[in-house]
Amino acid sequence: MSAQAPPAAEAISNGAILSAEQVSKDFGGLRAVSDVSIDIPLASIVSIIGPNGAGKTTFFNMLTGLYKPTSGRIVFAERDITQSRPDKITKLGVARTFQNIRLFGAMTALENVVVGRHCRMRAGVFGAITRAPWVRAEERAAEERAAETLSYVGLKRRQFGQLASNLSYGDQRRVEIARALASDPKLLLLDEPTAGMNPQESTALTEFMRKMRNDLELTILLIEHDMKVVMGVSERVTVLDHGEKIAEGPPAEVRGNPRVIEAYLGKQG
Amino acid sequence: MSELLAVLREWRAAIERWLPPWWSRALAVLLIGFGLLLPQLFSNASNFVNTEILSLTYVMFALGLNIVVGFAGLLDLGYVAFFALGSYAFGWLGSGFFYKASVHILVHGPTNSLPGIHLNFVLILICAGLLTAFAGAIIGVPTLRLRGDYIAIVTLAFGEIVRVIALNGPQIKVFGMPLTGGELGISGTDPPYLPGIGMFSQLDIRPWYYVIFALVLLTLFVNIRVRDSRLGRAWIALREDEVAAVSMGIPLVKTKLLAYALGAAFGGIAGAFLGAYTTLIDAGEFQFGFSIFVLSMVILGGLGSIWGVVLGALLLANINYYLIPDVLNSLPGDFGLNFNLNELQVSIFGFLLVLVMVLRPQGLIPERRRKLELTEGIGELELEEPGTAWSAVEPGEAAP
Numbered sequence: 001m002s003a004q005a006p007p008a009a010e011a012i013s014n015g016a017i018l019s020a021e022q023v024s025k026d027f028g029g030l031r032a033v034s035d036v037s038i039d040i041p042l043a044s045i046v047s048i049i050g051p052n053g054a055g056k057t058t059f060f061n062m063l064t065g066l067y068k069p070t071s072g073r074i075v076f077a078e079r080d081i082t083q084s085r086p087d088k089i090t091k092l093g094v095a096r097t098f099q100n101i102r103l104f105g106a107m108t109a110l111e112n113v114v115v116g117r118h119c120r121m122r123a124g125v126f127g128a129i130t131r132a133p134w135v136r137a138e139e140r141a142a143e144e145r146a147a148e149t150l151s152y153v154g155l156k157r158r159q160f161g162q163l164a165s166n167l168s169y170g171d172q173r174r175v176e177i178a179r180a181l182a183s184d185p186k187l188l189l190l191d192e193p194t195a196g197m198n199p200q201e202s203t204a205l206t207e208f209m210r211k212m213r214n215d216l217e218l219t220i221l222l223i224e225h226d227m228k229v230v231m232g233v234s235e236r237v238t239v240l241d242h243g244e245k246i247a248e249g250p251p252a253e254v255r256g257n258p259r260v261i262e263a264y265l266g267k268q269g
Numbered sequence: 270m271s272e273l274l275a276v277l278r279e280w281r282a283a284i285e286r287w288l289p290p291w292w293s294r295a296l297a298v299l300l301i302g303f304g305l306l307l308p309q310l311f312s313n314a315s316n317f318v319n320t321e322i323l324s325l326t327y328v329m330f331a332l333g334l335n336i337v338v339g340f341a342g343l344l345d346l347g348y349v350a351f352f353a354l355g356s357y358a359f360g361w362l363g364s365g366f367f368y369k370a371s372v373h374i375l376v377h378g379p380t381n382s383l384p385g386i387h388l389n390f391v392l393i394l395i396c397a398g399l400l401t402a403f404a405g406a407i408i409g410v411p412t413l414r415l416r417g418d419y420i421a422i423v424t425l426a427f428g429e430i431v432r433v434i435a436l437n438g439p440q441i442k443v444f445g446m447p448l449t450g451g452e453l454g455i456s457g458t459d460p461p462y463l464p465g466i467g468m469f470s471q472l473d474i475r476p477w478y479y480v481i482f483a484l485v486l487l488t489l490f491v492n493i494r495v496r497d498s499r500l501g502r503a504w505i506a507l508r509e510d511e512v513a514a515v516s517m518g519i520p521l522v523k524t525k526l527l528a529y530a531l532g533a534a535f536g537g538i539a540g541a542f543l544g545a546y547t548t549l550i551d552a553g554e555f556q557f558g559f560s561i562f563v564l565s566m567v568i569l570g571g572l573g574s575i576w577g578v579v580l581g582a583l584l585l586a587n588i589n590y591y592l593i594p595d596v597l598n599s600l601p602g603d604f605g606l607n608f609n610l611n612e613l614q615v616s617i618f619g620f621l622l623v624l625v626m627v628l629r630p631q632g633l634i635p636e637r638r639r640k641l642e643l644t645e646g647i648g649e650l651e652l653e654e655p656g657t658a659w660s661a662v663e664p665g666e667a668a669p
Contacts, residue, residue, distance in 0.1 A: 119518030
């Protein structure tokens, strides 16, 4: 892969697939995210870390259009998406998973992933009613693709038809990633993907993230608490605290940063 | 009680094993055949056929509401508005009500010389569908940012607004003519005329029956097709989790408004048919109770379940229009009680609903998904070997 381990913070403003420029978000009087700028290089794996309530998920929600930033600008693949609707952003190639898994519980695993294909399909009301040959072909292709994606994330075939809410926790995580992958993303946002996993599972997922990046030429941005995962997989780390970016750089560098240590452990003596 | 239910469930499973896989299709053909034959077994203006015409109209109403409430999960308590608008569409476009106008499109013989707007019956049904679809989308807009109970309140208000406008219509002037007939109603509507059938009348009500039967079949066809489509999936996704759905690329506004519009269109067409059949479009009919009546059918049958809703609508309409007033009405008198059963109508409905909610909260024929949720139980918790998570992906395996 091309863009591995970029050397330093300044050098990567070019070739970034996603750039956030001084993005802020206020909720009433509370500033949840404050002037955060970040560049995500193409085909890299970048982590956002920070203590609880640091504004990480809020930042994710702005990247995916669920929240509109109070100020600042977000550019994805050379397009300004600051004011875009979530579905438009997904169509441009940003997909995500959620901190607390949000699958469609009353749908099967396969149907969940087919929903992820929604933005790459065209059939509307009249397509549905007439069920023209191209609509049938589109449906079949979407189902095949969904099945492939589910196998890719490691779900067993007999589980495809099970209701998502009846799958085990780990399998639900897989389905959620498959659902995100089904939309053909260029950028995948993972919100605490290893939450609730044991160390072996976390390691396996870390490997899988690298594999996805290489196979699918994907850029991955993740929020993560597990430092082993963060240090093991990310090429760059951004640290947020109280809505502000307090450090940024390669994992080893960030780990030694006194401000980061302070944010996590408190001030010394 | 629960033992009895368990036995019944076993029987059903046994029957399902015994039936060939095409049984559901065979059953559908059989039911359609039965439906076509039914009016021939009764006299041409029998009270029973009249009841069935009304029942089928309610099936159409219920199927329309099911799109909004069952598929998309938007609790609509103002469905009566679309009944009203559909009926008025018929009144406006198929009578001498707008007496200053003179429009005649594809109408039969003598109607051509009458004042007012007179459109072909089929055209009116199409116009009613389009008008109510548009109205449905409009009522949808203010509810887009709302959820659950709040949607119910806004739609309820919309239903009331339409009712009050209908009641006060005579004072609202359009080109110097009243908008509605108010409580006096719009009367003197054109009897529908269809080539091959001729002029519809109240003396032979079989043609009415066949028209509404065809409309119900059409509604069923559209409902099934749409349910099993990209759009149907999007509705269910929105119903399940709105945030996840929009993050997966489902356009919120468009998808919700389509549910409102499509659901309203069926209500409007059914309303226009009912207006034509009863020959009087009376503002007093468009009560809140109608919305509840149709919603009860949807819930009784099973939210989101097409066949359940058909069954629920047929049952409630038949109880309401046939069983209580015609068959069982004198029952209390036979026991020496001094009242008629139809005085208890509302309590009977209430009792039935409570009974269903206690014994079968998922509805008579639950939607496949809800059935899965209730029968599949908690998924098999398989114990995975440590480290095998994600390992089904071998390095070098082809990417999708």
